[in-house]
Amino acid sequence: MKLIALLFLFNLQVTASVYSQRISLTATNTPLREVLQTVRKQSGYSFFVESDNLRDSKPVNLSLMENSVPEALDKIFENQPFTYTIENNVIVVTRKLRTNLSAADFLTFDNGGPDSTKVVYVQGSVRDDKGQPLVGVSIRIKGGGTGTVTKADGTYSLKTNAAATLVFSYIGYLSREIKASQGEVDVVLKQLNTALDQVQVIAYGTTTKRFSTGNIATVSAEVIERQPVSNPLLALQGRVPGMFIQQMTGNSAGNVIINIQGINSLAQGTSPFFVIDGVPFPPVNSDPTMMSGAISGNGGSTLTYINPSDIESITVLKDADATSIYGSRAANGAILITTKKGKPGNTRVDVDLQTSWGKIPRQIKMLNSQEYIALRKEAKKNDNAAITVADFDINGDWDTTRYTNWQKELVGGTSHLTNMQAGLSGGTDRTQFLIKGGYLKETTVYPGDQSATKENVHISLNHRSSNQKFSFNFSGTYLQDDNKMINTDLMINALLLVPPLSPPLYNNDGSLNWGYSNRLNTYTFSNPLGPVLLSYQGNTNNTIANADISYRLLEGLELNTSLGYNKIQNTEILLTPQSAFTPRIVANLRSSSIANKTTASWIIEPKIKYKKDFNSNRLEILIGSTFQQNKNDGTLVRGRGFTNDAQIVNIANAPIISAIPYQILYRYEGVFGRINMNTKDKYIITLAGRRDGSSRFGSANRYMNFYSAAGSWIFSEEPLIKNSFPALSIGKIRLSYGTAGNDQIPDYAYLSLYQNIQTDIQYQSSIGMSPTGHSNPYLQWELTKKLNLGMDIGFLNNQILFTGNIYINRSSNQLLNYPLSIITGFQGVNKNLDATIENKGIELQLETTPIRRKNFSWNLSTNISFNKNKLIKFTDLDKSTFSQTYVIGQPTNISKVYPYIDVSPQTGLYEYRSADGKLTSSPNYLKDRTMLIDINPKYFGSISSTITFKGFTIDLLFQFVKKMALTNRLQLGLLGSMRAYPAVVEDRWHKPGDIATYQKASILDPNAYTAYNSMYYSSGAYEDASYISLRNLSISYAIPQSALKKLKLNSVRLFVQGQNIFTISSYFGISPESSSIYVLPPLRMISTGIHLNL
Incomplete structure (x- = not known):
């Protein structure tokens, strides 16, 4: 926080002058339109000129040499019936406003009505459909005459005759015509599809x-x-x-x-x-x-x-x-x-207030207590085993009439989120600022006082001096996260570990109940809320700061330097008391842990940028270099052996203290360049290259070159196509090819590394060291080659816009940890493998605006992506330790499995087809895994819709995914254990001849154990996890301006939002997305809030 404050105070002192682009030209009886085109090319500014505004222009005669843009424009428009304003690098040309008007002046606008000579004074504001003021809107009198533009706060004023019609025009927005009237005329412009x-x-x-x-x-x-x-x-x-x-x-x-x-x-x-x-x-x-x-x-x-x-x-x-x-x-x-x-304009205050509630999206139906008892006794019978003293649930120690819905008790709560954000922004054309701050607090669905809070500050300061030569942009972000969440996910307890007839969670005095049995003089219950007694606190600070400095040295030549810094600092404390565990555990599990971790990086990137317009070409050249350093360091200190729970608050009380320190330094440097040529706004070529150096490789292979070449053809600008297909708004073909690399391997992998031996046994108060990895000084870069062919086609002023891409990516020289024989003393060595992965696919997107009216619009968008991943090369795969993992010609995310058949009606065990075609419940791991399962998504995409009616906006997005995933049925274990089971296990084998989904209840039969274990490596372990989800729904209402005037507010928007509203899927489990019942699924969130602009 101190760093950002200091940088912000420093930036407030910036008083350097800013210098504009220089204009040089000679004109002799040259049409004004041609002169303005020359100014556009030399300055890089865009022009907004009404199509009929230049019809009364006069030829231009002048000579300019290194004039600033405002100086040049002043001279160009000196004898013209026009004036100009500059807003965000856009030059708006309008007719000059005449202030000494008489009634006779308005006769030129006579529409024949009784008010044709009556002068009225019109004023008001122009805003977008979200209530934001629009700067530089052109306001003219239909048919000619006076005109003006809106100011920084969106307001305007002018004199005209009462019979006139005002035309409001702005780049990217639909024009509006409004009858002039005395007093306030406030206008809302709708945005075009741009x-x-x-x-x-x-x-x-x-x-x-x-x-x-x-x-x-x-x-x-x-x-x-x-x-x-x-x-x-x-x-x-x-x-x-x-x-x-x-x-x-x-x-x-x-x-x-x-x-x-x-x-x-x-x-x-x-x-x-x-x-x-x-x-x-x-x-x-x-x-x-x-x-x-x-x-x-x-x-x-x-x-x-x-x-x-x-x-x-x-x-x-x-x-x-x-x-x-x-x-x-x-x-x-x-x-x-x-x-x-920040944006130029009057100082504005934005306030956002939001509150949200979250729940797990659904619950799984579980066995009730009587069904559970029947399952347990059935397993005992099948195993020919007696009920033992340890079978607390069925030997009379537990109340068999009890039933607890553990999903409701452990994960059935409601999470709450409160989010408050406020910002102050504004500025002039040369200097803009933004200061934002916020506070967020959220809880979980777990029981107990679990919460996390975040405080954040964001600062932005942009400055450009008057002659546009020098610019300085600074942004800084600071976020502090105070996390007091439980450090254990209770989902596994809710669905797997706690039987439905377990004792209550609490004793009468409010303490945790461990199910003490007077008859047995022992504790019978592992309370699932034990982890709540663990005290965890994590504090994380994230700082990001960036300064971008530019200076225009010559015409079109700019020097630029970007300076960046990021630091994530984390401190954690975890106290583990003995009281968090069942008292029957005699081992001393008390511990105290303190961890500090810091990730800090800085980057410096000096660059040279050059732009030049000549003939019908625009050339842009970029040359730069990168110097970057990442430093990671931390220490994890653990204390053990405490004699009572009161001691754990001070780690110094621990008889045994161990520390795990580490420090990693990563350095990276590179030089890069890019050339972009645009000819006639139709033919575009981009060439780029980079040479990188990384400290993760030895000196022999530390540097690598990468490059790309791309081009696009906007064929819709060709005269033949443009004239033949007037409905075609844009037609473009893109093609690119290039390379990129990968150095994402552990640091120092080319060196021999050692680590402390973490054990409670020490020698003379010293901890020993052991090697952790074999050195490989010959590591090389992974290389990825990418080919992309794309097309963009738009119709009817882009009300229908289609984008498609076909790509082929191939990654070779794969980097990974190669397993070694245990006799080497190392588990593996980092090395390059002569293996190549191919990803090829298609991306399709369609954006449409079926309806666009004054008070009603409807935008509809859909996209879908197909990707095929394949291992196309792996030299000597059959001789490597990966021969049982990968198959050439198949995806890298495959699993080699046994073909699963069903539950045998005769034996009640899971059956599989062996390599020789026979049915077996004990397949051979090396020989019988003949089937391949691909768990990569086959395709995915979404359908989104946005409907706007007056002040109401409804936005929704449906997401769909086609994929396979590991089935959660595997997590159920052998049927008959002392644990929770979903109701689907009622469909189990009971007797010979039964057709069932689950094998017989048994926990002691070795054949049942083998058959169940084999299921993990079979096709039965996977199921269709495809889904379609209403991922997001947002309904908002912008209060009309007429209602806000009395409150002196610029805009107010009320909203209701939802996330993960519902999901349609055949997948067995709570969420097909996370595909696990071990972890909490993505929550269904409902949120309400208000946005205020003061």
């Missing part, structure tokens, strides 16, 4: 979908804010073709798996490259903690430490044209997160 011309952030720059040569997708803040999620990645689910996102747990800080265009590596580095405001960010699946408190379920996600409301847009880069300039860091794609910036 998806092709929206700015897209790319590596080291920006582009638009119209002129992009790469496969890029962008999700805006508007879409992100419609979803009640604390991890911004979850707002992208189903919205980006080719990107598959899987939420692994309902814990908000839990892991999120993300793959772009398939999995390229056998083992290492499958996560995309994340960049936040130019600063590299740790991979999404890198657990920011050391003890994973409350992140139960496959680790944690670093993106949970980014506030979604601070995000302006998220851009996904997929093909080589978009990613190769990032080199070795973006072989799996790149995700660029751009935070919000």
Whole structure:
């Protein structure tokens, strides 16, 4: 926090002058339109001119030499009936406003009515359909005459005759004609469908979908804010073709798996490259903690430490044209997160208040107590076993009339989330600022006082001096997370471990009940709330700061440097008292753990940018270099052997203390360049290259080169096509090819490493050391080659817009840990394998606007992605230790399994087909796994719809996935154990001749054990986990401006949102997405809130 405060105070001192682009030209009786085209090419500014506005223009005669843009325009329009304003690099040309009007002046607008000579004074404001003021809107009198533009706050004023019609026009919005009248005339403009011309952030720059040569997708803040999620990645689910996102747990800080265009590596580095405001960010699946408190379920996600409301847009880069300039860091794609910036205009205050509730989406029907007892006794009978003293549930110790719905007790609560955000923003054309702050608190569905709070601050300061030469942009984000969640997921207890007739959770005095038996003088119950007594506290601070400095040295030549810093610091304390365990356990399990982990990185990227317009060409050249360092260090200290629970609060009381320190330093450097040539806005070529160096490789192979080439042809601009197909708005073909790399292996893998031996036995107070890995100084880079063919076609002013991509990606020289024989003393060695993975697929997206009316619009969008993953090469696979894992010509995510047949009607055991075609309940692991199961998604996509009626907006998204997954039936164990069972086990084998789904109840029969164990490696272990889910639903209402005037508010929006509303699937389990009953599923969230703009 101190760092951001200091940087912000420093940036407030920025007083450097800003210098504009310089204009040089000579004109002799030159039409004004041609002069303005020359200014556009030299300045890079866009012009907004009404199509008929230049009909009264005069020829231009002047000579300019190195004039600033405002100076040049002043001279150009000096003797013209026009004036101009500059708003956000857009020059708006309008007719000059005459202030000394008489009644005679208005006779030229005579419409024949009685008011044709009556002068009226009109004033008001112009806003978009969300209530935001629009700056630079052109307001003219229909038929000619006076005109003006709106100010920074969206207001305007002018004089005209009462019979006149005012025409309001703005780039990207539908024009409106309104009858002039005395007094206030407030106007709302509707936005056009301008998806092709929206700015897209790319590596080291920006582009638009119209002129992009790469496969890029962008999700805006508007879409992100419609979803009640604390991890911004979850707002992208189903919205980006080719990107598959899987939420692994309902814990908000839990892991999120993300793959772009398939999995390229056998083992290492499958996560995309994340960049936040130019600063590299740790991979999404890198657990920011050391003890994973409350992140139960496959680790944690670093993106949970980014506030979604601070995000302006998220851009996904997929093909080589978009990613190769990032080199070795973006072989799996790149995700660029751009935070919000201040905008010119009056100072505004934005306030967001939101509250949410969450529940598990469904419950599984379980056996009741009597059905459970029958199952237990049936297993005893089948095993010919007597009821023992340890069978507390059926030997009379437990009350057999009790029944507890453990799903309701342990995970059936309601989570609550409160989110408050407020921001102050504004500025001039040269300086803009934004200051935001927020507070979020959330609880879980678990019992007890489990909560996490987050406080966040976001700052942005942008400054450009008056002559546009120098610019300085700063952004800083700080988030503090205080996590006091339980460090154990109770889902497994609710569904698997606790029988339905177990004793109550609490004694009469409120203490945990461990089921003490007077008859046996022992404790009979492992209370599932024992983990609640563990005291966990995790504190995480995330700081991101970026400064971007630019100076225009010469015409079109700009020097730029980007400086970035990121630090994630985590401190955890876990206290484990003996009281958290059943008292019958005599072993001393008391412990105290303290962990500190810091991940800090800095990056410096100096760049040179050059732009030049000549003839009908626009040339852009970028040259730059990267210097980056990541430092990870931490210590985990554990204390054991405490004599009582009171001692664990101070680790110094522990008789045995062990420490695990570590420090990792990763350095990276590179040089890069890109050339983009646009000819006639029809033919576009992009060439990019990079040379990277990584400290993860030895000196022999430390550097690697990467490149890409791409081109696009906007064939709709060809005269023949343009004239023959007037309904065609855009037609473009894209082609790209290039390479990217992967160095995502453990640091120092080319060296011999040692670690402390973690044991309670020490020698003279010293801990021994042991080798952890074999050195390999000859490690090389993984290499990915990408080919992408794309097409964009739009019709009817892009009311119908289709985007398609076909890609083939091949990754070779695979990096992974190769297992070694135990006699070597090492488990494995990192090495390159002569193996190649191919991912090829199709991405299709259709965006339409079936209805677009004044007060009603309907946008409909759908996308679908198909990806085929295949191992196409693996030299000497049959001789390697991976021969039982991979098959050439098959996906890398396959499982080799026994063909499962059914439950044998004669024996009541699971049966499989062996390699020789016979039925068996004890197949051979090496010989009989003849069937292949692919668990990669076959296809996935979504259908989204947005309906706007006056102030109401309804937005929904259905996501669908076709895939296989491990069945949860495997987690049930042998039928008849002292545990919970779902009601489906009623369909089990009871006697010879039965046709059943589950084998007989038995826990002692070795044949039943073998048959059950074999199920893990059979086709019966997998089931269809396809689903269609109403992922998101948002309903909002913008209160009309007429109702807000008395309250002096600019805009108010009320909303109700839902996430994971319902899911349709045949999958056995609570969630086909997480596909596990061991972890909490993604929660169904309902949220309400209000947005205020003051």
